[in-house]
Amino acid sequence: MQSTLFSSPAGPNLLPAHGEMYYQEDFLSAQEAHHYQALLESELRWVQEPIILFGKPVMQPRLTALLGDPRVPYGYSGIQMEVQNWPKGLLPLLRLVEEAAGEQFTHCLCNWYRDGADSMGWHRDNEKILGPRPTIASLSFGGTRDFQVRPYRPKGKDLPAALVGEKKRVLPLAAGSLLLMQGDMQQFWEHQLPKTKKPVQARINLTFRRLFTAKP
Ligand SMILES: O=C(O)CCC(=O)C(=O)O
Numbered sequence: 001m002q003s004t005l006f007s008s009p010a011g012p013n014l015l016p017a018h019g020e021m022y023y024q025e026d027f028l029s030a031q032e033a034h035h036y037q038a039l040l041e042s043e044l045r046w047v048q049e050p051i052i053l054f055g056k057p058v059m060q061p062r063l064t065a066l067l068g069d070p071r072v073p074y075g076y077s078g079i080q081m082e083v084q085n086w087p088k089g090l091l092p093l094l095r096l097v098e099e100a101a102g103e104q105f106t107h108c109l110c111n112w113y114r115d116g117a118d119s120m121g122w123h124r125d126n127e128k129i130l131g132p133r134p135t136i137a138s139l140s141f142g143g144t145r146d147f148q149v150r151p152y153r154p155k156g157k158d159l160p161a162a163l164v165g166e167k168k169r170v171l172p173l174a175a176g177s178l179l180l181m182q183g184d185m186q187q188f189w190e191h192q193l194p195k196t197k198k199p200v201q202a203r204i205n206l207t208f209r210r211l212f213t214a215k216p
Pocket residue numbers: 109111120125138147173191192193205207
């Protein structure tokens with residue numbers, strides 16, 4: 001299979017300040033995207049798990065799976081996820097993404113949004129284990145969904161001057177696209193994948209991450 005490789009970030013930085021976000025719509029061909037979507041649907045163990053919100057367990061509105069080194073656990077919002085080995089067929093994709101991102105990833109968090117009622121709320125990927133300025137590579141398969149980004153205002157603090165007046169940005173993430181989040185983005189910006197009433201196809205998203213306790 002052939003793919004367009006790029007060694008520098010794709011396109012311009014889509015954020016005006018305090019972080020970096022790059023988007024390449026045609027990272028994978030339609031054929032490659034279909035191939036990997038089918039593999040992801042059939043070869044991962046997908047579960048719907050509760051997270052702890054305000055002390056109570058709440059089902060996440062999507063299915064999830066975590067790939068990586070089974071010796072290194074990873075969790076967020078009060079859950080510890082089971083780590084699955086990378087299916088062999090996904091390794092070429094991991095290498096492609098690593099080359100594009102200029103980063104070596106240890107884990108991949110996989111999300112399956114079954115329909116428009118599945119979603120992910122506002123958050124930052126800022127767990128300590130990711131380090132202070134993580135590079136996160138996000139690949140999309142299936143139906144296009146809107147990805148939203150807005151400045152993050154810490155409680156009781158002002159926004160940095162350069163972000164005052166910045167509105168929510170909306171980026172539709174298409175099948176086969178690559179989104180790179182880099183630099184200070186996880187410190188100063190938050191993102192979400194909102195629910196939608198529009199008819200949408202199921203979507204799978206992979207976020208490749210480097211966890212810093214991972215053994216080589
Ligand atoms: O589905 C998406 O595009 C976003 C996923 C995400 O933000 C995450 O896994 O942390």
